[in-house]
Amino acid sequence: MERMPLGVSRLDRLIGGGAPTGSVVLAAGDSGAGAREFCYTSAVMNGLAIQEADQFDLHYGDLESGTTLPEAVHYVSFTDDQRAVGTEMSFVMNNDLVTDGMETVEFIELAEEYFQLTPVPTEWYAERTADITSLGSQTKRDGILEAFAEYLSAEAAGSLVVVDSVTDLVATADDRFDWADLTVLLKGLARASRRWGSVILLLVNSEVLESTELGRLKEASDGTLLFEWESGGSERARTLVVEQFRGVLSRLEGEDIVRFETEIGDAGFDISNVRKIR
DSSP, X not given: OOEEOOSOHHHHHHTTSSEETTEEEEEEESTTSSHHHHHHHHHHHHHHHHHOHHHHHHHTOOOOTXXXXXXXXXXXXXSXXXXXXXXXXXXXXXXXXXXXXXTTOEEEEXXXXXXXXXXXXGGGTOSSOOOHHHHHHOOOOOOHHHHHHHHXXXXXXXXXXXXXXXXXXXXXXXXXXXXXHHHHHHHHHXXXXXXXTOEEEEEEEGGGSOHHHHHHHHHTSSEXXXXXXXXXXXEEEEEEEEXXXXXXXXXXXXXXXXXXXXXXXXXXXXEEEEEEOO
């Protein structure tokens, strides 16, 4: 089974080199528990592999046998612009790594499609402020789900795609589309990703979801990485649980592994300890 690196070397080695190509992976977690940092690290490290092989080798190491780098890396944002995301990445990782790693990452902003037909003033999100006449003449306004799907159809093949974030789509569900529309789109995406040979990471904040809503997102994905805070005495630790994951979970269970302790350093998200199933 061909695999694509997720960009976290210790995790990739444990799961055979990375995620199986053709996977949609839900990165779900509590605020600050590591899901966002994981997605940042994945984008930056894979970008480094394309742009700066020496730095990639230094911070990541050798690729596992049978692992293929993505042809391209795409970062899709619904509400934030590239500068804001880059600044936040630099709080998490070494700034030079972020600068070099993101140089070849295709950053796509879908803010106009996301905020249109909302009370948010156009000048807050549009690249150019359209006058009243031009706004009135616009007859075609793609919905956010349609614009998202069109971009993926055109660009996702053979790529790593980080989607930041499904939480934004959840926030507009019911007002602009049904929950069923979102889950059906994600199920269709899982089907299409196998044809494309891509790996798609869907970031979501699990704290804003009902358990049934999170369950629907899990069901529509090929795998779930659950990032949690674990309390022990007076300290809290970040942990990662690998839930259902096509082509991955059976390997971890064979090694008696289910939970990872994690940390965040200059090179981004990493695994600090491996827990055995008890």
